[in-house]
Amino acid sequence: MLKGFKDIPRVVWLLAAGVFVNAVVGFTFVFVFLYLTGPRGLGAAQAGLATGIGGIGLVAGNFTGGWYGDRFGHRRVLLAASAVGGLLLTTFPLLSNPALYAALPLAQYASGVVRASNAALVAVTVPEGARRQAFAVVRCASNGGFTLGPPIGALVAAGLSYDWLFVADGVGTLFFACWTARVVPARGARGSAAARAGGGAGAEAERGGVLAALRARPTVPVLLAAILVVDVVYRQQYSVFPVFLADHGLDVRAFGLIIALNGAVILLLELPAAVALRARPPLAVIGTGLVLVGAGYAALIAGAGVATAVTMMVLLSLGEILYKTTATAYVADQAPDHAVGRFQSLYAGVSTGGVVLGPPLGGALYAAAPGLLWPLCALLAAGAGALLLALSRREARRAARAAAHGAAAQGRTPTAAPAHATGT
Structure with missing residues (x-):
């Protein structure tokens, strides 16, 4: 099985390690409803409204993160969003209930930007043909962290307080920013972004x-x-x-x-x-x-x-x-x-x-x-x-018809198209 991962660059394995650590402490979304209805004293309807607004922030961040990355560089955007999201999460215990209605969607928005930027960073780093394996490695790391995280979070919430969940999540997100800054070379990331941006707005308009x-x-x-x-x-x-x-x-x-x-x-x-x-x-x-x-x-x-x-x-x-x-x-x-x-x-x-x-x-x-x-x-x-x-x-x-036409144009008998030909 290891041969199937030989084309995955070392930086992707290092990114996956950072994703794993961040996922272990990224347990706040599992407990946020309990936090709002418990220590924060909100009713179920109020807590549902707050988490729903947070969900909108998450989806919006996912939709826009890659757009920022194509313009400014995926590494740079990932670092900025991780820093903003991490700092926001660490301040949650200090915020009033009305302030949480604004902070929660902002933190979720930053999380969505990080997710999209991380996926784009993997996509521009890994050659075509090895991307399925690369994304599987990152997803496996994330799922491994998520498997460990909620039980640990439950122990922290029961033994200390829910506030420490947000502090741990924020510190973990800041760690991911520092880790990414260390393992992803700035020059290589800028080069990839620039090459794929095609020289700016003029080139994009041309396309x-x-x-x-x-x-x-x-x-x-x-x-x-x-x-x-x-x-x-x-x-x-x-x-x-x-x-x-x-x-x-x-x-x-x-x-x-x-x-x-x-x-x-x-x-x-x-x-x-x-x-x-x-x-x-x-x-x-x-x-x-x-x-x-x-x-x-x-x-x-x-x-x-x-x-x-x-x-x-x-x-x-x-x-x-x-x-x-x-x-x-x-x-x-x-x-x-x-x-x-x-x-x-x-x-x-x-x-x-x-x-x-x-x-x-x-x-x-x-x-x-x-x-x-x-x-x-x-x-x-x-x-x-x-x-x-x-x-x-x-x-x-x-694909089979295209292969047959190509073979006919060269004056030879076409061979059957491979079963996996799909034009990707």
């Missing part, structure tokens, strides 16, 4: 901008739409799913163990899957992943027992392994040189859109017609997956 780039790559908007739909479905595991379990007699401990199963499956299988499937058609891999997400929610139609919940989470985790890393790499491979960061921001934004849209949509449907939620989730995810699978087959046929 027609991002909208023109998307029109020239029609599979990318289709993929982004499918990812947005699936992310709304995917996020139900954090909102309605625990309520569904509680309504059927399974308490929060069961939910915690089932969520932990998600991290365990990803840590065990994501890196081997990235290597084993690196030559497979990306849209087919992504589409299969979305179908598996739909199959996971379909398992809940049978009811809320331990067996169905575990089946749901295993299928969901397998689908996540297939689609998230592959989709991130596909968007990076499709991006023109002057817009790598903006393409990554588009993907990062739609892939977190469910943070804002998922809970209210899922909650409203569950309250009105609880029996419809899981069948609809299964249908939406499977339908999005089937669309991408059909698109993958169409691209394969197009």
Whole structure:
């Protein structure tokens, strides 16, 4: 398996180490609702409003981080956003409740910018053909940190106070800024950004901008739409799913163990899957992943027992392994040189859109017609997956026709196109 990672630059491994440390202490978003309704004394509606506004900040940061990076350099933007976000988090214990309504979305906005900038930095550092493995390494580091973080955070909150969670998260974010400044060479980062920016606004105007780039790559908007739909479905595991379990007699401990199963499956299988499937058609891999997400929610139609919940989470985790890393790499491979960061921001934004849209949509449907939620989730995810699978087959046929025409033009018998040819 190690041969599959030989093309990943050393800087990506070092970045992944920083991501791991930051993820271990990045546990505040798990406990923020409890913090607001507990020590801060807010009601559930007020806390829900504050966290919802924070979610909007996170999505907005994901959408814009890559745009800043294409203009100013991804390393520079990552450092600035990490510094601002880290300083904000460390001040949370000192802020009044009204000030939190402003500070929370700002901190989440900075977090979204960091996420998009980090993805763009990996994309411009890693050569095409090794990006799936590179993004898998970073995701594995992040998931490993997240697996350790919440239990540690619970101990800190119970033994010390919730305030220390924000201090630790802020210090961890500042550490990530310092670590990135050390391991990512400034000259190389500026050079990559400059080369991909193509010489500034004039060159971008000559190329027609991002909208023109998307029109020239029609599979990318289709993929982004499918990812947005699936992310709304995917996020139900954090909102309605625990309520569904509680309504059927399974308490929060069961939910915690089932969520932990998600991290365990990803840590065990994501890196081997990235290597084993690196030559497979990306849209087919992504589409299969979305179908598996739909199959996971379909398992809940049978009811809320331990067996169905575990089946749901295993299928969901397998689908996540297939689609998230592959989709991130596909968007990076499709991006023109002057817009790598903006393409990554588009993907990062739609892939977190469910943070804002998922809970209210899922909650409203569950309250009105609880029996419809899981069948609809299964249908939406499977339908999005089937669309991408059909698109993958169409691209394969197009590649085969192009190969046949090229062979005919050279006066020789065409050979069959390889099964994994998709034009990425």
